Amino acid sequence: MHARLNQAQPYALGLFRIVIGLFFTCHGAASLFGVLGGMNGGSIPAGTWPGWYAAVIQFVGGILVTAGLGTRAAALICSGSMAYAYFKVHQPEALFPLQNGGEPSAVFCWAFLLLVFTGPGALALDRLFGRGGTEHDKDRASEQAPPVTV
Template sequence: MTPHLHRAQPHVLALFRIVVGGLFACHGAASVFGVLGGAHGGGSIAAGTWPGWYAAVIQLVGGTLVALGLGTRLAALISSGSMAYAYFTVHQSHALFPIQNGGEPSAVYCWVFLLLVFTGPGAFALDSLLTARTPDRRDRNHTPEQSSPVAV
């Protein structure tokens, strides 16, 4: 990898995370609140309806957390799992391949979020801001003079 591409990697990963998380959150908002065209051609999914409403809440909350970079790996893992569930319970029974069964978005989101579980959020993540302000565990438990173990 060229040095320029390597230096840009965390920033491009962050943009990828923000766009994907935002799109996923919009899909959830459309289903939960009936905005942006609504669910399935208009309207919202009735609260508590299994599994659609719960999937929409995962999309809304998980997508928002991923976009913000807050708890990215856990939010991405749950989002990936929900899309795998959607693919195998809703789409797989209609045909073998995603192109045939309408499950392409579920399959793509599943793999995209799984990738974010392993890559992390990249730059511009709220987690980075929070951990940068949190003192190291050793600093919280010991004063600098007590940081080295003393044999008694």
């Protein structure tokens, strides 16, 4: 069972990346375009600090992470923006995320930081362009690939 879980790991990581990226994209779209129930039908005025810039990072970074294109760099920027949101907006209100409404910011921050270190997993556009990871990742993937039988 352990071997099968190891073989499925890149796909589970890829699915995690897609879901987190899609949630983040939706969050940015809600703020930028007033869709999906965001901003009570309105949007953030262009160029306002920090809300509009955060929404652009959420939308563009979320798309890149979802697609698995430049995943590590996009995830680093997304993680940093959520750390900023947590410490600048939420943490001054109370110490713990449950008390200050900062749970989404904290969870997104840690999820994106995980992707910085793990890479995109399976089903990423990075892999199509040969930028899918280190040589160690490629060696590990070839070791985990099931044998081809004819």
